[in-house]
Amino acid sequence: MEKKILGYVDGRLKESERLEVEKHLAACAGCRLRANEFRAVSGLLDELPMIEPSEAFDLRVHARVAAEPLKQSWWAWFTSSPRVAVAAAMLLLASVWVGTHSTNNQPQIAQEDIPVLENLDVLSSFDVLSELPPPVQADDGGQQQNPQM
């Protein structure tokens, strides 16, 4: 009941709840007193004067909005976000590193291809592949593969 008294005072209760509270108030002096005092508090809160925003307020808002980077320009977005810039720089570095590494070690990579080629015998059981001549056997790597076949 207590929690409904403020709702009753400010007129925000549903009709059924309002009637319920009114019925209670008629019988309960304590809640009646509280309702009157809440109404008085609410009236006192009305007496506080409003303040006016200062004259510079709007100008400051507009200035802060104008200082916002333009979202439409991807370059502005890029430069305004250090995280994106750092991430992009790291990506660039990584691709350069991979690039130089792979050219230096060309033969090694060719050897590392062999395990992948082994999988071809699995693939050759598919209908489409089985009609083709086996591509691996004629290869240089064929010798290394033979013991495993």
Add this chain to the structure above:
Amino acid sequence: MARSDVQLMLDVKAGDEQSFTLLLYRYRSPLVNFLYRMVRNREQAEDLAQEVFLRVYRAREDYVPSAKFTTWLFRIATNLALNSVRDTRYQRMEISLDAPVMLDAEDGEEKTLDVAEKHPNIEQHLVEETQKKMIRHAIEKLPEKQRAAVLLHKYQELDYGEIAKILQCSESALKSLLFRAYETLRVELAPLVAQHGK
């Protein structure tokens, strides 16, 4: 017919800066007043209100009218205010217990004597000023979440559902907050309440 808040916001999203200015005119006073009662410092309140508008502007491209505009607006404002109040209190505790609390000497307070000299009914005027001061102090003493609930409920005329969303609590928890706040206020303001209730 005046465009609704949601329509204005959608126009801002579409690139119409004029609609943003209209939203600014519509809500600067309610926001500044709400924030002023929350942080008790005018300059800080204006700064936070500017921050609210800036965040609204920044969010324009992602804006989807899923909730009422005022719910969204005051949720931003309330979060900023609660953070600010907590930061300020923490700073004060850090500095010194004796340090003077830098709150605004509020409107009227410093003018009182000046006006009272010319006022035809000095006594009446002083009584009114004292009353206002008591009311202000009673609100200021409420815990910040209760204070926010009272301000949103009393001055922004938002319904319970909206205020609950703003404060991120259930409607039932909001009603408890408001009840406790009004209980405190009726005790703090007992002398005025007795007069007012007559």
